[in-house]
Amino acid sequence: MTIDKYALFETTKALWPETVNVSGHPNALNEIYYRHESAFSQDDDWHQLALWSFHQALSAHEQRYSAKGMPIIYPREVTFFEFDKWMRFNLGDNCWSSERVEYENSEPGGDA
Numbered sequence: 001m002t003i004d005k006y007a008l009f010e011t012t013k014a015l016w017p018e019t020v021n022v023s024g025h026p027n028a029l030n031e032i033y034y035r036h037e038s039a040f041s042q043d044d045d046w047h048q049l050a051l052w053s054f055h056q057a058l059s060a061h062e063q064r065y066s067a068k069g070m071p072i073i074y075p076r077e078v079t080f081f082e083f084d085k086w087m088r089f090n091l092g093d094n095c096w097s098s099e100r101v102e103y104e105n106s107e108p109g110g111d112a
Helices: 005-013 028-039 045-067 080-090 094-104
Strands: none
Touching: 005 045, 005 080, 028 045, 045 080, 045 094, 080 094
C-alpha cells in the first residue's frame, strides 16, 4: 500500500480556515488542531500525523509573523516542503518504522 503524500497534505490544509487571528489569542492554533484531531479516529494514524505535522509547520509561521507584529496568519501559506519536513521528523520515531518506509517510498501524486 502506498499513500499520496500531496493529497494528504492538501486534505489536511483544507481543514484550516483561510486566516487565523493569533493576536491576544495564543491558543488559536491549538484550538483548531484539537477540534480536528477529535474528528478523526484515533486509529487513523495518517490523518492524525498529518494534522500534527501541519500544525507544527503552521506554528513556525505564527512565530515568524508574531516577531513582525503581524496578528493574522494564513494556513494556505504552508508549503508541501514544510509539511513534508515535519512528517519525516515525526515519522523518525521507531514506533513509526513501517509507516516511515511507506511514506518514504511514496511519491507525491501517487496512489491513495
